[in-house]
Amino acid sequence: MDNRILIDSKDLPFCKGCGHAGVAQNTEKALQKLGYDTLDVIFVTDIGCHGIIDKSLRSHTVHGLHGRSVALAGGIAAGLTPESGKKVIVFIGDGGATIGMQHLLVAAHHNFPMTVVIHNNMLYGMTGGQPSEFTPCGFNTPTAPNRSAMGAIDMVKLMEGVGAAYVSRVSGVGDFSDELAEAFAQPGFSLVEVMEICPSYGVKSNPGMKLKQVVETAGLAIHKSKNPQSENHRPAYDGFKNSLLSEKLTIKKEFEPVLKGTVRILLSGSAGEGTQSAAEFLARTAMLSGLYATKKGHYPVTVGVGFSAAEVIISDQPIFYTGSTKPDFMLITSTDGVDYAMPKIKNGNGATIILDGSLPIPDTSAKIIQKDLRSKVGSRNAAMLSVFTLIKKFGILSEESLLTAYGRNKLSAKVPVETFTENLD
Amino acid sequence: MTEISTNQMAFIDGSRLITEACVQAGAQAFVGYPITPANLLYSYANQRYPVMMAAPDEITTLQWMTGYASLGKLPVTATAFPGYALMIESINMAMMMELPMVIILVQRLGPATGTATAGAQGDIAVVHGTVSGGFQLPTFCISNLNDCWELSAKAVETAISLRTPVVLLTSKEMVMTQMSFDMSSLIEIKPKAWKYSDKSNDYKSYDVDESLVPEFLPVSQNQHQVRFTASTHNKAGILQNTSPEALDNSRRLKTKLDLHAQEFLYYEYDQQQEAETIVLSFDITAQAAREAVLRLRNEGTKVSLLVAKTLFPIPERYYDILNGYKKVVIAEENNDGQYRRFLFGNQPHAHIKGVNVMGRMIQPEEIMKEVQHNG
Numbered sequence: 001m002d003n004r005i006l007i008d009s010k011d012l013p014f015c016k017g018c019g020h021a022g023v024a025q026n027t028e029k030a031l032q033k034l035g036y037d038t039l040d041v042i043f044v045t046d047i048g049c050h051g052i053i054d055k056s057l058r059s060h061t062v063h064g065l066h067g068r069s070v071a072l073a074g075g076i077a078a079g080l081t082p083e084s085g086k087k088v089i090v091f092i093g094d095g096g097a098t099i100g101m102q103h104l105l106v107a108a109h110h111n112f113p114m115t116v117v118i119h120n121n122m123l124y125g126m127t128g129g130q131p132s133e134f135t136p137c138g139f140n141t142p143t144a145p146n147r148s149a150m151g152a153i154d155m156v157k158l159m160e161g162v163g164a165a166y167v168s169r170v171s172g173v174g175d176f177s178d179e180l181a182e183a184f185a186q187p188g189f190s191l192v193e194v195m196e197i198c199p200s201y202g203v204k205s206n207p208g209m210k211l212k213q214v215v216e217t218a219g220l221a222i223h224k225s226k227n228p229q230s231e232n233h234r235p236a237y238d239g240f241k242n243s244l245l246s247e248k249l250t251i252k253k254e255f256e257p258v259l260k261g262t263v264r265i266l267l268s269g270s271a272g273e274g275t276q277s278a279a280e281f282l283a284r285t286a287m288l289s290g291l292y293a294t295k296k297g298h299y300p301v302t303v304g305v306g307f308s309a310a311e312v313i314i315s316d317q318p319i320f321y322t323g324s325t326k327p328d329f330m331l332i333t334s335t336d337g338v339d340y341a342m343p344k345i346k347n348g349n350g351a352t353i354i355l356d357g358s359l360p361i362p363d364t365s366a367k368i369i370q371k372d373l374r375s376k377v378g379s380r381n382a383a384m385l386s387v388f389t390l391i392k393k394f395g396i397l398s399e400e401s402l403l404t405a406y407g408r409n410k411l412s413a414k415v416p417v418e419t420f421t422e423n424l425d
Numbered sequence: 426m427t428e429i430s431t432n433q434m435a436f437i438d439g440s441r442l443i444t445e446a447c448v449q450a451g452a453q454a455f456v457g458y459p460i461t462p463a464n465l466l467y468s469y470a471n472q473r474y475p476v477m478m479a480a481p482d483e484i485t486t487l488q489w490m491t492g493y494a495s496l497g498k499l500p501v502t503a504t505a506f507p508g509y510a511l512m513i514e515s516i517n518m519a520m521m522m523e524l525p526m527v528i529i530l531v532q533r534l535g536p537a538t539g540t541a542t543a544g545a546q547g548d549i550a551v552v553h554g555t556v557s558g559g560f561q562l563p564t565f566c567i568s569n570l571n572d573c574w575e576l577s578a579k580a581v582e583t584a585i586s587l588r589t590p591v592v593l594l595t596s597k598e599m600v601m602t603q604m605s606f607d608m609s610s611l612i613e614i615k616p617k618a619w620k621y622s623d624k625s626n627d628y629k630s631y632d633v634d635e636s637l638v639p640e641f642l643p644v645s646q647n648q649h650q651v652r653f654t655a656s657t658h659n660k661a662g663i664l665q666n667t668s669p670e671a672l673d674n675s676r677r678l679k680t681k682l683d684l685h686a687q688e689f690l691y692y693e694y695d696q697q698q699e700a701e702t703i704v705l706s707f708d709i710t711a712q713a714a715r716e717a718v719l720r721l722r723n724e725g726t727k728v729s730l731l732v733a734k735t736l737f738p739i740p741e742r743y744y745d746i747l748n749g750y751k752k753v754v755i756a757e758e759n760n761d762g763q764y765r766r767f768l769f770g771n772q773p774h775a776h777i778k779g780v781n782v783m784g785r786m787i788q789p790e791e792i793m794k795e796v797q798h799n800g
Contacts, residue, residue: 064655075488075490244445251605280436301541323786
């Protein structure tokens, strides 16, 4: 066994003259300088010429999808503890970095402890030499022989913009192992962009052009920068958390049920006016009498505007189907509520509607009870008053259970029960 | 469940039970992006999982999860179709790498962004077709609150024991509707341990014994080199073209599930003697089917019920059951009867009937009507 810790073979699987071989050899040298052992290193690669290095490595290897290696490595880096002593290194091409640019920004932003080495040969090599977002102004590729004046994305500046802890651009010629070692030694996120020219497509499409000339013309300065403000990465472990299930969730039977059979109630009002809370309160009140209850919410995707409706079923038997196509009662507190419930209102034969007094009486065969809800207790409490009215008028649940339930409801700390009991007809 | 005594009625939603069950079964991280109607799962995750990683999007979610799983820690995510669509290539990757995870897919009304706040069962075909090349992911479907508990734990167990992503399929009404529920009915869940290879030498990441499941080692250990590879690979995890060894390895991803199919077979068969008709359903529609069957029997109609909880790979047992009936009524909340077509193909069969709606829940009466319909 030789003393190489990373590369298993003298013959690397790259085209003659490809800078990718230099990146691998300099990485080997850098890791040796830092004293890493073979299995201290987790190499993450993806699709593209750089990724075929994988089979030549002695370290752990993870070979993923085109452009996603930085995100894949992020999951590894986030789950490792600092005590693990592991070094996560990503090899990615400029094509992969184009595809997964967001992953690079996010990894730097989170300061994941890993080093990304971009093999920037300024085009997609594996698929025939198409331009990437890293192809600089004036650099031709086989599919873009007359590349326009559009310049390359300056990845170093971009990474600085998101606060990367360490970022550098190096020329992929000769020995740049010290530059790599410096990046590998960073405790948080680091990125090295290694500039190369693809011998198969870059050289042929740009005869006589030298790497130094391309880099200088493109204004891609060889330099490095550190961000001392970047916070050290905190492993994504938040520790033990309590169970979501406890005795506090239980609702014990305290009252004898009044209801025989099943009753279905639709509450229909406006978002932000307590419709969902009132519906849940009604269901919980029923459970104090040992009854079964369900509550199904309906609302648009908007949070604070539009309708808000809930279907509540209360029964002395277990409930399977939780829908309610033909409610026995409809508690309607706003214009939004009328609009939402209109199909059920029109088909309301046999139902009873408790309708806010401000609303016009709709065309329906249902029995209508107009009740001043909003004007008596305000829009935010109208739905709760409609529930009190339902229980008082129709006796589906006992008044004792209603008052007990309200006393335990968080609303009672802000709105005294008399607000509702004194507004019942 | 030591904290809960008998007859403990609570007013609870399925998201809470799913989250608690996953953590108790051994899930260590929730990774995700909040999307309606999976957002309750996200909120509970924040309160319960030891590790919570808020991802910027669903591709990142699956990539982070896969990286996290390579350390021997099980991640869970929850999403809806728009997010699942973005995840698909990465799910293929995790499946190929044989890294376990649980993906909770909460169905909502499509196509596209559709109606985020309306339930549906329209992603059956998407889940079936998730993996390129004729492979399936173990796919469980929750049919009531007890399933939220038990199937969630089984999803974690199956993912770890078979080293595969598992899809836990559900829908808006199943995870967001609050229901009275007896918490004393919750069975005990034990955490599923990862079994690490104890080979002293010659470890290969995708070498298998008769179980067809490769022995696992995380990338965080220092005993053996580990390779996780998304592309076609040999037993060592080295990328190959189409070598016989590599193709055998890929074929094994199917035979692995076939071999262990009985270990993740979950269904509810409520057989009525002399019944000639059976209702098949799943997800929240199974609740309508349960009610329909109960009412039909009370009215004197003989009818059986099959609630499918393991959807994919389709269990052969379902055919054993269904083939014993003259009429099969399949109720599912989508436009074309997706599971019906996977079970029986696109060719119409006179005795196979579908009850299908879009944009609302299927009502028990609709199932009853189809059962009672002659022809």
